[in-house]
Amino acid sequence: MSVAVLYSSEHSAWVRYERPRAIFVARRHEEVPALLAHLEAEVEKGGLHAVGFLAYEAGRAFDPAMPRACCGDFPLAWFGLFESPATISLGPSKPGHALDWVSELDAGAHGRALERIRGYLARGETYQVNFTHRLRARFDMDPWDFFGRFVSRQPSPHAAFLDTADFALCSASPEMFFERDGEEIWSRPMKGTAPRGRWREEDEALARGLAVSEKERAENVMIVDMVRNDLGRICLPGSVHVPELFRAERYPTLWQLTSLVRGRTRESTAQVMAALFPAASITGAPKVRTMSIIEELEISPRRIYTGCIGVISPGRKARFNVAIRTVLVEKSLGMAEYGVGGGIVWDSDPGAEFRETRIKARVLADPEPEFSLLETMRWARGEGIFLLDEHLLRLEESAAYFGFRFDQKALREALLREISAACGMEGVLRLTMDVAGVWSIEHRPLPGPSPCRVSLALSAVDAADPFLFHKTTRRAVYDQARAQVAGVDDVLLWNGRGEVTESTIANLVVELDGELLTPSLACGLLPGTMRARLLQEGRIREDVVLVDDLPRCTRLWLINSVRGWRECVLAGPVPGSA
Known part of the structure; x- marks a missing residue:
């Protein structure tokens, strides 16, 4: 039984189509236009929904000048006619194992292909x-379970799932191909990529850098002009316009640069597809000649990758994605395939372009275990919550970074109610908040003063791990560091460059050459609320503190908003000490 699941912007929910009345498949180019026209007529006549896809190689169906590419046994087009869908919930994703993805191109072969492209550009x-190019892996799991994990890793309003007897499509595409509602039609081409930062300021700086990059803007505007030209073929004169240019969109693993092109058309959806397909963002410019170059250089057919998946609905409505971030599962072979790539221009750096394909493949990693944001706050009767504004600001920034819902006003009121109703004169509030913005508050006694002996961790932390910069319930790094060292009260962490970062529960301040220093945020540590206050007041200064500097430090403190300043003694061997 064929099943399709799409995210519906109209319902703001997932919808499931099942038990198709009929299935239509095209395997030859000349069959595709008639198939689309027939589907559209059936949709309007019977109130049905046509859900399916076009493979990238279907492009020649609309323009005989395009290369006669072949995608083997995979259909050029597949659509089912369905009754109205049911709204569903994906629910929590089921655990699974990571797939062993193997690329058909290594960095050397990729670089040689780019050299050939430079020749075409020069001429x-x-x-x-x-x-x-494609990545492939053995696939031995339920495609639906894989899709659930896949879209939890990269949520997208253009995601789609299609399960047939022969194959399954799991698409977490962030890119809209086109959407229409009656005469209104719009497209949001995507061109330009940057990695996510580790904390808010770094993340926002990367987004700003993407939005102002001359290279990325030039590539984006080139694609926007192609989309304007394609839409101009089927839109009413003067109706095509660009209301939004160069918007940086955030996704869990990367930033993408998008623009919006709108117009008005009286043509059929089949005619719209003929004018626009394949999407300009995944071919190049000019489209037809560049597709011939692609056919010459790429070593395997794209098939669903960079095609489109979507639905044609009654009332002259249609919505299709560009099938990037999409896994094709071939059931009979027990194999999965995933495409990655990027736009190559004259000044493209081969190493950077290959690294970008690795960034785009990060979404294939299994999703991180679910976690909550965490804050621990000291309160006292008559004084309120210490550094409440700083705690709420940090929580707000982490919520924005991870895409958690957050109502600061409501949470502030809830915290103040908690301490007004609490017994005793002082204590600690432990707050956790999940992705839906639902919080839980626990009361704990305030820990008393105690001696503090610390030792260096036995292994380095990864300064590229974004979770080091946000306070969450995901604490395996800290728990493992504590478990490896016995006989001390806490452990000092350090990164692969030999830079001290923090302890497992506090920031670090050292006295070195008469100055009070705290390790720089970029070393890989939590931006503590008390640390932020002391930096703001100028009482401490941020700098790199090396493990080798520790023997020269005259005093060490651990600081946090619950215990304040705790002077500590470094136990065990210290590098550089005699």
């Missing part, structure tokens, strides 16, 4: 080539 045959 003026193309201005940009979207060069791609």
Whole structure:
């Protein structure tokens, strides 16, 4: 039984189509236009929904000048006619194992292909080539379970799932191909990528850098012009416009640069598809010649990758994604395939372009275990919550970073109610908040003063881990560091560059050469609320503190908002000490 699941912007929910009345498949180019026209007629006549896809290689169906590419046994087009869908909830994703993905291209082969592209660019045959390749893995799990984990890793309003007897499609595409509602039609081409930062300021700086990058803007505007031109073929004169240019969109593993192109059309959806397909963002410019170059250089067919998946609905409505971030599961072979690529222009750096394909493949990693944001706050009768504004600001920034819902006003009121109703004169509030913005508050006694002996951790932390910069319930790094060292009260962490970062529960301040220093945030540590206050007041200064500097430090303190300043003694061997 064929099943399709799409995210519906109209319902703001997942919808499930099942038990199709009929299935239509095209395996030859000349069959595709008639199939689309027939589907559209059936949709309007019978109030049905046509859900399915076009493979990238279907492009020649609409323009005989495009290369006669073949995608083997995979259909050029597949659509089912369904009754109205049911709204569903995906629910929590089921655990699974990581797949062993193998690339068909290594960095060397990728670089050699880019050199050939530079030749075409030098001769003026193309201005940009979207060069791609495939990753493959053995696949031995339920495609639906895989899809659940996949979209939890990269939530997207353009995600889609299609399960047939022969294959399954699991798409977490962030890119809209086009959407129409009656005469209104719009497209949001995506061109330009940057990695996510580790904390708010770094993350926002990378987003700003993407939005102002001359290279990324030039590539984006080139694609926008192609989309404007394609829409101009089927839109009413003067109706095509660009209301939004160069918007940086945030996803869990990367930033993407998008623009919005709108117009008005009276043409059928089949005619719209003929004018627009394949999407300009995944071919290059000019489209037809560049597709011939792609056909020459890419070593395997794209099939669903960079095609489109979507639905044609009654009332002249349609919505399709660009099938990137999409896994094709071939059931009979027990194999999965995933495409990655990027736009290549004259000044593209081969190493950077290959690294970008690795960034785009990060979504294939299994999702991190679910976690909550965490804050621990000291309160006292008559004094309120110490550094409440700083705690709420940090929580707000982490919520924005991870995409958690957050109502600061409501939470502030709840915290103040908690301490007004609490017994005793002082204590600690432990707050956890999940992705839906639902919080839980626990009361704990305030820990008393105690001696503090610390030792260096036995292994380095990874300064690239974004979870080091946010206070969450995901604490395995800290728990493991504590478990490896016995006989001390806490452990000092350090990174692969030999830079001290923090302890497992507090920030670090050292006295070195007469100055009070705290390790720099970029070393890989939590931006503590008390640390922030002391930096703001100028009482401490941020700098790199090396493990080798510790023997020269005259005093050490652990600081946090619950215990304040705790002077500590470094136990065990210290590098550089005699």
